[in-house]
Amino acid sequence: MWICSSMQISFVMTFLFVLATPEPGQPVVECNSGEEDFCEQQGTFLLQTGMERGKGHVLGHHNVKGHVLGHRSAVPPSSPEKSGSKTKLVPVPTISPYLARYIAGTLAILALVTYAFGLLTMVPAESPAEGILKQKQDNSMDDIDLRKNDPLNEDIYHLAVSSLIRDAVFLAKGEGNLALRISRLLVHLVLVVATIIIQILLVMQIKMLVTPQAVNNIRDSYDQYEFIMYGSQESHTTLTVNGKHRGKPGYFQPELFDTLDDDLKQDVCNIPFSQRTFFMLVLFIWSLTCMGQIRQCLELAGTILWVTPTFRSMENALIIEQSDDKQGDADHDGIQEKLIAGITPLMKTMLVTLVLGPWLGLTGFLLWLGCRWFAATNDLGELVANAVALEFILLLKELLYYTLVSDRSKRELRNTFVFPAVKEEAAGYRVFLNGVLWGFFTLAWVFLYVYRLQAVLPEYRWDVHDTCTHWFESLLARPA
Secondary structure, eight states, X not given: OHHHHHHHHHHHHHHHHHHTOOOOOOOOEEEETTOHHHHHHHBSOXXXXXXEETTEEOSTTSOOTTOOOTTOOSOOTTSOOEETTEEEEOBOOOOOTTHHHHHHHHHHHHHHHHHHHHHHTBOXXXXXXXXXXXXXXXXXXXXXXXXXXXXXXXXXXXXXXXXHHHHHHHHHHTOSOHHHHHHHHHHHHHHHHHHHHHHHHHHHHIIIIIHXXXXXXXXXXXXXXXXXXXXXXXXXXXXXXXXXXXXXXXXXXXGGXXXXXXXXXXXXXXXXXXXXXXXXXXXXXXXXXXXXXXXXXHHHHHIIIIISOBOSOGGGSEEEOOOSSTTSOTTOSSSOOEEEOOBOHHHHHHHIIIIIHHHHHHHHHHHHHHHHHHHTOOOHHHHHHHHHHHHHHHTHXXXXXXXXXXXXXXXXHHTEEEOOSOSEEEOSHHHHHTTHHHHHHHHHHHHHIIIIIOOSSTTOOOOSHHHHHHHHHHHHHSOO
């Protein structure tokens, strides 16, 4: 059990580090005069920055009292501007043309590894399934939990596991209406594929249409804040990889905050990093939601690959669960309770490739994407709303299950069981507290993302909180 838990934690850590790789700066697209309408169709938005006023250039779309930039005749390269016959835009992020190949290659490798593992762990076809179920009756130790089996959760992914195995048994034995079984199997596979496709489309649309605009807006606001608060001199700042200003230590002038335009003050003080406690609490709740999904997926993968024996044929994959009722229907719902006694290498490969792999990949990517979107949300009031908006993507598997799946299939899922990872579980610190480790791991991920992995505001100086706290206090002190 310790080995499985360690493998799960190690896999999650590696997976999340890969997801959190910082992104390079966006290139700039130029459009000829008269082609702006065409370029607007290709871009997501035009940032209204770099507007010339009089002899100088005012930063962004905010007015700065007494701070015209004089020699600073151009905004950073990543900020679009219009001058002469050229219009610069931030292009629409595009999907890599090799993405489909990467996904197909990953799934192919996963399928080969799973199939090879199934062949290496195969047991004889006539497995003593009844003997596997027997538990020791001589219990000389106190407080030992004798686990007989574990139920499957009710959602689309667990339904796919139950349906594939149950219908495969009927097909292997040649019993019943084979056309009916094949039809139901195909319908459930279509539901799984539809769930995955809808989740992928939603995630990619958020990645291409929502987060780029939020990221560019918050970068521009913080860039203006840094340049002004450090004396509006290029020698007092450095440039990030995105061409944005960051102040040098020793040049910060808090008194310049009063010279900022009210709109800029509001934008900067709503940067999530300015209110670190609130932001990290929202981030923790979101990460904990995703970690719960990742834990379910890894536990089901461990049950299918490691705990469940590998058979040569699906004919003996299901056995009637032991109960006082001779018909094996303890809850009297008309469906026999059956235990997955073993599955073939091909079935393990299908379950990992079609169900578990996409589930884990989507959840991990959504965890990273959500953290990035929250970090770019330039409105503290929208943080919680954005978290709720993203959660519905995770809950899509429950929504489709409860809405589109028949009652008969739901009852069969509720009456399908798998072997537990440990049959005899003595009371101990590991047994009672192992779930808390996921909480500590989630907390570690939040701190790691905020202080090391976030790429929304590279080289963030943590110089907004104090000035904005006084500004918030002044707003509360104003008469209604």
